Amino acid sequence: MKQLLLLLVLINMVPAVFGQGQLAKVTISGATVERVEKTLAADAMRGRALTTNAAEAARFLAAEFKRLGLKPWPGQSSFGQTFLVYETRTVRVRAVLNKVPVAPENVLLLAGQPQLRWTSGQPNAPRVVRVGPAVDFLQEVRPLLEAKENLLILLDPAHAVRFRAQALRFNQNGRFGIDQPSPTAVVMVLLPAALPEALTFQVEGTTRIRELEAQNVVGVLPGQDKARAAEQILFSAHYDHLGIQPAVAGDSIANGANDDASGTTAVVALAEFFARQKNNVRTLVFIAFTGEEIGSLGAQHFARQLPDAKQVVADFNLEMIGRTAGSGPGTAFITGFEKSDFGTILQRNLRGTPFRFEPDPYPSLNLFYQADNATLARLGIPAHTISSAQLPTDQLYHSVDDEVQTLDLANMCAIIEAVARSAGSLISGQDTPTRILTDTAPTR
Incomplete structure (x- = not known):
């Protein structure tokens, strides 16, 4: 704990550049991080699945964006980006081959x-x-x-x-x-x-089809430079999880504290920080996706609402940042590091700080293609996921034991602050990452 406290102190001693050469101290509110994380991962949210209490989580996040003074997505009157999801389930099937x-x-x-x-x-x-x-x-x-x-x-x-x-x-x-x-x-x-x-064959089957209402939550912080305001930087995470699961020791709620209440908390905390700065040259868009656990459906819908994907400069997708990375405290990794110079820019912006971003240490897992960033990358957007997950050994992943008490909130704050600092040159318009070749981003 002493090492983490020292890490946070050192990070806050290093200034970051935003806007037109202005200096800003990067301080993420630990109180906000703890409050938002505990709210999203509470039992009352019932695992935030589309079929349990995702709507309540969406209302909470919309209230947070309103509190911060963000604007709705253009053309919308609220922060909720509502769309239909179609669920199909097999009721019965019977097949006979050659009698x-x-x-x-x-x-x-x-x-x-x-x-x-x-x-x-x-x-x-x-x-x-x-x-x-x-x-x-x-x-x-x-x-x-x-x-x-x-x-x-x-x-x-x-x-x-x-x-x-x-x-x-x-x-x-x-x-x-x-x-x-x-x-x-x-x-x-x-x-x-x-x-x-x-x-010869005979096949009979019955399928149940139903419509579900789903909702992304999207807040916008308009760019301060009218000449660059059409250019957008995205900060995204998915707020949905697995809902109710088979009970283990009497607990059936998959709280998803790390997956991905941690990333969603980061999006809110980053929105709070940048809204205070009021000096972003480019427009910042803060997105809480739904439907990631069932096929990145929220990201798919959002991608269809983009009037021009070429105006999206980058996407910082935050996924499972609540526990310490395998490389230790004060580190996180970037998926698809080699697919653009996004990661190199972030590394350069963190020079002189005790925090470091590293390439994905689990290339065999194809994590670049397993999160919401992949949907945006297919449009050529430099969309990368930042994570500290130890997926090969994380016994709490997709379990009912993924609870707030298993998180390292101090290290989580350090990751969020590193994201804010490393994004500085993109937000100010000084850096623009190279685009991703669309043929390198296959379907999930």
């Missing part, structure tokens, strides 16, 4: 229509696709899942592990999207053995 019933656990139905009944040889019969043992499962199957046609996919037994992982994911969580479901269906069958080319 032999298929075990239920070997059939997966992904449908955008309430009912289906297919019989081989009939006019409405689907196209049959066979996936052999030697092909790459993800490369072959992923495009098929996005197809807007009826498909019956027959998988060789060699793909059993991948199939069961997909089936578990979809059957437990359902499917969510911001586009109205296509009135088509994909049925995937894991074959018990190789089938002859001659094939």
Whole structure:
């Protein structure tokens, strides 16, 4: 604790440059960080899932943005950016191949229509696709899942592990999207053995489809220089989490204190700091995304509202900064470090301070593609996630034990202050990160 207190003192001794050469001491309110974090991660928020209490969290965040004097997103009268989410869940599915019933656990139905009944040889019969043992499962199957046609996919037994992982994911969580479901269906069958080319089939299924209202929370701090105010710097995090989970020792609420109440708290704390400065040349946009845990849906919707993605200079996406990084206190990492010079600029702006940003230490996890930043990066925006998570060893990740008492709030404040300081030359218009090549940011 003494080391962390010394770290915060040293960071605050180093001035940062904002606006037109003005000096500003970077001080993030520890009281704000603690209050916002505890509110978002409280049991009363019921895990902030779209189907539990995300709306209450959104109201709280909107009140914070109003308190800070931020403006709504252009064209909106409130801080809430509301949109529809479509949830589809399989109620039942039954498949018979060559007059032999298929075990239920070997059939997966992904449908955008309430009912289906297919019989081989009939006019409405689907196209049959066979996936052999030697092909790459993800490369072959992923495009098929996005197809807007009826498909019956027959998988060789060699793909059993991948199939069961997909089936578990979809059957437990359902499917969510911001586009109205296509009135088509994909049925995937894991074959018990190789089938002859001659094939008869009967498939029946029922799907429940419902609409949910979702809401990003977006606040804007207009740029002070009219000539540069159209240029935007984003600070983002997702406020949703997993809601109610199977009980462990009597606790069923996935509070998500680190994932990602910590990042959302940082967005509020940064908004508070920059709103006090009143000297940002470029416009600052503070975003609390919803729907990250079910496919970055909030980020997708926000991206569609951008009138010109080229005006977005950068996105600081804050994800899981509540615990100490594997490299120790006073450090955090940046995903996709090599994809733009965003990280290099931030490192340069922290020279002379005891804090340091490092490249992502877990490249095999492809973290750049696993967070909301990836949606914006696909538009060419230098959108990177800043995190201190130790994902390979974090036993609290996506558990009901991700609670406030497991966080290091002093180190979290140090990370937020480092973000504020390192953003200085971008906010003042002195630096502009290189764009991300859009073909290097595949779908999540």
